Amino acid sequence: MNTTAKTSRMTGMIRGMPSPAAMRRPRVRSRPSGRTTTVALVLYALLLGAGLGLASANWATRGRYPFGGVALGAWTAWPRIGSRDADPYARAIDARTGEVPLALGEGLVLTATQDEAGQRLDPGCRYTISGTTPPARAWTLTAERRHPAPVAADAAPVPRTGFTSTEILRDRNGGFAIALGPTVEPGNWLPVPSGEGALRLVLRLYDTPVAASTGVLEREGVPAITRLGCTP
Amino acid sequence: MTPFGRFLLATLSGLVLAGLVHLTVVLAIPYLSGRDALTRSRSTLSNDTSVLVHPARVGGPVEAAGDWLPPQDPAAAIGVCAYDLDDGPVRVTAETGPLLESLSLHGRGGAYYAVTDQAAVRGTLELVIMTRRQFDEALAEAGEDERNRDVRVVAPGREGYVVVRVLAALPSQQAMANKAAASVSCTIDGPDE
Known part of the structure; x- marks a missing residue:
């Protein structure tokens, strides 16, 4: 947008000025605007290409990651980013953030x-995350904010940011329910992390056979995220 | 050609150019980025052991560590050690403990190998990373009856890094996980071996 505006201003400038080539050679003077508009158009095309391409x-x-997501209920997994088949966009995103993706043999991340x-x-809302997880030796479930608040070095105790499969409280059948909310709740309470921006849940499955093929992922259950209510 | 037609042609060529620029930039970012894990991990090249880059934060004071990774699993301690196969094959040795531990090998093109502590033999995970040429040489040099028990992994490129993740499933395991993530040895395999 900006580029186009700049170019049109430039075009005006060039058109207003008598071009030096036209002054030297009177023969071309009959069509001075033809040459200048060509220059302006080429410039416009170059600027448009560079600006749009970079942006x-x-x-x-x-x-x-734009491609390769597998949706499972509310969750999305990107099984290919941890392998050599990762698409160029995923690689570029990882290169810009310094991210080290979980390799396929290590585990799988669902967000x-x-x-x-x-x-x-x-x-501001209360949620319950319950159900079963795909088979894995261990899993962790964490809540993240897009812009997390800086953690003070001497903050004690460190607020809980997630649960691991070992420490979670389970019911008689081995199921679990995590209560995600801004206020204290009984059971597995996961406080909404402080910070700004969107809230995101991350389920990391470690040493899981489902990473090998997404078909298995679709058959196995993932925890359901249900909204209970919101505080005004 | 009408002025409008010329303008349309210029816009079209601008869009085609934009597409080319877009593709080139996206493909070039991993090579030009100064913030990617391969570049950041290069500072650990001279170390013989892995360096803790993300301490576990499940309880108690957080251990200081180089923190260039984006938000990671708070329960995982992550260590990194870079390798350069120019000096010879690299032997990666990890003593596994009671915690879930995984080793993954990453090159410029992404992760190419991973193994967890379930594959450990008598509490030790051992890998030898080599280039295709070093692998062929090792095969050629080996005697007829010699049996090599190393797990040899052929790396896609000369440079890369090893990532070790140790899961602290309970707050009391935090210190142990941090220690395990920082104690994987990555040494250049001597020619006599």
């Missing part, structure tokens, strides 16, 4: 930004 590349390589009903996770 779109920047936009496409920040934030989430959720929405609840079961398709609504965005709201930091």
